[in-house]
Amino acid sequence: MAKLEPVSASAIQTKLLIGGQWVDGLAGATIDVINPYDGSTIVSVAEAREEDVERAVLAAKAAAPAWGRMAAHDRGRLLLKLADRIEADADHLVRLEAMNTGHPVRDCMNLDLPRTVLCYRYFGGMADKLEGSVIPVDAGFLNYVEREPIGVVGQIVPWNFPLMFTSWKLGPALAAGNTVVLKPSEITPLSALRIGELITEVGFPPGVVNILTGYGHTVGQRIAEHRDIGKVSFTGSTNVGRKIVQASAGNLKKVQLELGGKGPNIIFEDANIPAAVGGSAFAIFHNQGQACIAGSRLIIHESVKDEFLQRFIGLARSIRMGDPLDTETEMGPLTSKVHHERVLNFIEVAKQQGSEILAGGRVPEGGALAGGYFIEPTIVTAEPGDRVSNEEVFGPFVSVTTFRTDEEALALANGVSYGLGAGLWTSNIQRAHRFAKAIHAGMVWINCYKRVHPGSPFGGVGESGYGREMGFEAMREYTQPKSVWVNVDAEIPPFYRR
Numbered sequence: 039m040a041k042l043e044p045v046s047a048s049a050i051q052t053k054l055l056i057g058g059q060w061v062d063g064l065a066g067a068t069i070d071v072i073n074p075y076d077g078s079t080i081v082s083v084a085e086a087r088e089e090d091v092e093r094a095v096l097a098a099k100a101a102a103p104a105w106g107r108m109a110a111h112d113r114g115r116l117l118l119k120l121a122d123r124i125e126a127d128a129d130h131l132v133r134l135e136a137m138n139t140g141h142p143v144r145d146c147m148n149l150d151l152p153r154t155v156l157c158y159r160y161f162g163g164m165a166d167k168l169e170g171s172v173i174p175v176d177a178g179f180l181n182y183v184e185r186e187p188i189g190v191v192g193q194i195v196p197w198n199f200p201l202m203f204t205s206w207k208l209g210p211a212l213a214a215g216n217t218v219v220l221k222p223s224e225i226t227p228l229s230a231l232r233i234g235e236l237i238t239e240v241g242f243p244p245g246v247v248n249i250l251t252g253y254g255h256t257v258g259q260r261i262a263e264h265r266d267i268g269k270v271s272f273t274g275s276t277n278v279g280r281k282i283v284q285a286s287a288g289n290l291k292k293v294q295l296e297l298g299g300k301g302p303n304i305i306f307e308d309a310n311i312p313a314a315v316g317g318s319a320f321a322i323f324h325n326q327g328q329a330c331i332a333g334s335r336l337i338i339h340e341s342v343k344d345e346f347l348q349r350f351i352g353l354a355r356s357i358r359m360g361d362p363l364d365t366e367t368e369m370g371p372l373t374s375k376v377h378h379e380r381v382l383n384f385i386e387v388a389k390q391q392g393s394e395i396l397a398g399g400r401v402p403e404g405g406a407l408a409g410g411y412f413i414e415p416t417i418v419t420a421e422p423g424d425r426v427s428n429e430e431v432f433g434p435f436v437s438v439t440t441f442r443t444d445e446e447a448l449a450l451a452n453g454v455s456y457g458l459g460a461g462l463w464t465s466n467i468q469r470a471h472r473f474a475k476a477i478h479a480g481m482v483w484i485n486c487y488k489r490v491h492p493g494s495p496f497g498g499v500g501e502s503g504y505g506r507e508m509g510f511e512a513m514r515e516y517t518q519p520k521s522v523w524v525n526v527d528a529e530i531p532p533f534y535r536r
């Protein structure tokens with residue numbers, strides 16, 4: 039067992055990044071950033087307000103023409119330098135992320151940090167690969183289509199994977215030649231501020247990336263409605279997603295929404311059960327279940343239910359909860375007190391609706407965990423109409439339903455308003471592909487769960503939002519096509535004969 043040292047408060051950036059300078063908010067207000075392991079205040083960061091959004095947009099607007107014109111490979115080179123710099127800073131970043139989010143440092147080291155580095159590297163390499171096209175049109179004309187940056191984009195990030203999601207937002211936006219006003223969650227702003235420091239260190243021009251720590255109803259709302267922002271990319275809850283769409287209507291800005299999920303995870307009778315058990319535990323319990331793509335609805339074939347559940351419950355009960363800075367910890371606290379109460383409330387709702395609690399369902403008592411926002415890995419039975427089968431709990435909480443036929447399994451999987459991630463475990467290749475096609479989701483995992491890569495499009499359908507992060511799709515999302523017509527040698531007869 040190794041317990042890593044917390045990052046000292048004096049080494050944590052707490053100001054706003056505007057136009058390449060670290061500044062206080064104009065109102066002089068601050069937000070306390072809480073460590074969910076013990077409820078202590080890590081630091082207080084500057085609280086941006088609407089007037090700071092104006093400053094940041096002005097800086098981003100001033101930086102946009104030169105950044106958009108810069109050779110794409112030079113933008114890419116800066117992103118590659120940033121990836122190297124983040125890698126060198128890994129020790130600091132993973133400790134900061136673990137302290138602020140409650141995410142076990144083991145996961146930060148093995149998943150979040152490498153995925154973050156890979157993302158900046160992927161889009162660094164991508165910057166000069168996004169090509170335009172030449173369209174075969176009428177004789178005598180050349181028609182070419184260029185992809186232009188949008189200009190200033192606003193990016194709003196949630197609290198569940200702040201380091202990684204910041205890279206998913208900044209990577210493609212910057213590679214495509216946009217300048218950015220980014221708002222991390224008020225709950226978990228620290229890793230984004232550190233990334234801001236590294237961005238200035240590796241030489242991004244001032245104003246290309248501006249970071250505002252502040253609340254959603256003030257800073258987030260102003261970003262969404264600002265007339266000089268050409269696109270807003272939002273990751274967060276479906277309800278706030280609706281507000282973003284409304285706020286964006288003023289200047290009809292482009293909107294990209296990565297919202298909630300209620301991922302079905304289907305265990306067929308011919309599944310490799312040990313593999314399905316391990317994969318399904320990762321699907322729901324990784325990051326305390328605080329993942330939009332979590333496999334939060336287990337849909338199990340009746341004939342393998344007992345064997346699957348016996349192993350799954352055993353695994354859930356053995357997950358080591360503890361200090362996120364301890365390298366042996368497998369599950370940390372939930373990220374905030376408010377969210378802790380929300381998940382506990384869902385456990386009460388499940389009980390009231392007649393669910394059987396198969397495992398967990400409690401706050402661990404006493405000992406080293408007493409000061410933190412912990413909840414035991416929780417497994418409950420549920421009926422398809424129950425609230426806990428339809429609403430996103432966003433915690434270490436999974437509902438179990440059984441089925442008999444493939445048709446029943448598909449109806450259960452598609453029976454919610456969300457459509458983000460979905461998993462299925464089977465050794466029947468035809469069924470696997472049939473389901474991959476029929477499931478209402480943006481991402482399907484067959485005999486695995488929650489795989490992501492910067493090359494593969496990420497996003498949902500239905501109330502999980504629209505638009506995609508990652509890959510060429512993301513580069514398209516952060517650009518707009520311009521069609522240019524050239525008369526090369528066409529004779530155009532006059533339209534009006536006089």
Ligand code: NAD
Pocket residue numbers: 194195196197198221222223224252253254255257258259262273274275276278279281282295296297298299329330331430432458497498502503
């Ligand atoms: P949230 O919607 O409360 O907040 C997300 C961000 O939006 C925060 O930065 C917040 O300050 C800001 N915000 C809040 N109100 C706003 C407003 N009126 N205008 C503009 N911005 C506003 O979500 P959360 O609780 O931080 O994150 C959890 C949610 O995010 C879950 O529903 C989860 O499923 C979803 N999520 C989705 C994805 C995805 O890719 N689809 C990924 C991660 C999380």
